[in-house]
Amino acid sequence: MSVRFERCVVVGTGLIGASLAAAGRRAGALAHVVGVGRKRPNLDRALELGLVDSVSQELGPALSGADLVVVATPVLTVAPILEQVAAATSPDCLVTDAGSVKAPICLAAERAGLGRRFVGAHPMAGSADTGSAAADIDLFKDRITVITPGPDSDPSAVARIRELWEVVGSSVVELDAGVHDAVVAVTSHLPQMMVFALCAMAPRGRDEDVVRRLVGQGFRDTTRLGTSDARMWLDIADLNREALAAAMAEFASLWDDMRAAVEAGDEARLRAVMESSRDFKASLGK
């Protein structure tokens, strides 16, 4: 029998929450979805678009009778919401989230007493667009979702949360929350900081018009993330501070080596970096 929840409360009907609601309903895994959010127009839009079955601006009443809660709000707000969820749901209700930093959120779930029935998740799908209007029923298709069970997570909870993220189309990878955070610091948070730095530096102290004219396709592609939301990334940098700072220090060290090699005309050292780059990038496929 495939996974099925009778009353799913999605807290945060932004891109991720609304897309999961729509995809889960289509797959038959979510019988009734309640969308909870602060902004009335965004909730109304989710209802109009048929992404959710009902909406509420108040979390407490919405949680009554829920057998699944998905917290898909900005990462810094997840912990306090988990406390409310712990207080207002029955012991049979499973809880998951969609935050891109996992260890602090999993710790918050344990502290809230949700350890057994909480399984953290990070669907690696995003878009420049936000809000329920940007929802995409196929958002998770062919994407990775990382789940990070804690030491107390019930095995059947882990299996059901895994299945939820699978039925909406993603491939599920199970990882320790700390490992997840250290790796995404490198694969996601580091590139974002690099792009912010590059775009901030490019015009600084130079003739901005000339700089703009000499921006080619390479710069454009490399900096696709240059307009990413500051609020979201400040929160991620805050929540994953240690791992991000470590990744940035590691990058700084390699960068210093490369700069010294450029200055010294040390072709062998530069070539080694370029070849490592090519090997890894090529291994990613298209």
Added chain:
Amino acid sequence: MSVRFERCVVVGTGLIGASLAAAGRRAGALAHVVGVGRKRPNLDRALELGLVDSVSQELGPALSGADLVVVATPVLTVAPILEQVAAATSPDCLVTDAGSVKAPICLAAERAGLGRRFVGAHPMAGSADTGSAAADIDLFKDRITVITPGPDSDPSAVARIRELWEVVGSSVVELDAGVHDAVVAVTSHLPQMMVFALCAMAPRGRDEDVVRRLVGQGFRDTTRLGTSDARMWLDIADLNREALAAAMAEFASLWDDMRAAVEAGDEARLRAVMESSRDFKASLGK
């Protein structure tokens, strides 16, 4: 009357040279194009594809009677070729190039005695593909070509070389060679080094399989240049050493600031970088 050359010798029938030959012939600006290169199969392909009118593996004889020479070979080979061109062409023959570093090439042209009739050029068009088989008659369309006249460049030579790059579809920007090199160090060479560093670092000392699974669309887009040709970039780093090292040092300094801000949880400093990034990136348009 539009620009027209009766016998154009394109030295290096790679992507840029072969595309220019094809586009210049179509526009009626190049009456007869001789493709010169070292590799017979590449020359044969250019002839088969109708990109050039004739081909030669020997530069000297091909130059006889030329009224335009376009040097579109790897940047480190341009200077010695310019010496040969100076010795074997008439004083009426104009000379241009397509190198992505300009000051050393323009200096080489002056030293070779070509100062009056040489106008350096950098068509900002490229592709991951190489060789005449990758030629694209529309490669320069809607792209910028920078031309860098020297102090001795004849104004009519400048006008005709400008027109050549315009008739193949590019917008021409005239810049001092040193300014060009300093700006492309930031807009082109710096992002390339960043991408090499990121892709080289990502798997290092980590479980490579986990890293690969946690690579999302952001990393993929940011690192499109990760497999760029090492030989070409080693040459560019060598030829534009001073400007690239300066740009890398400037980046390192901003990066240190950002890292300190992450460590200290200094939101205001990070936000300022993110907002500068957004402003510049947004100003580039689509």
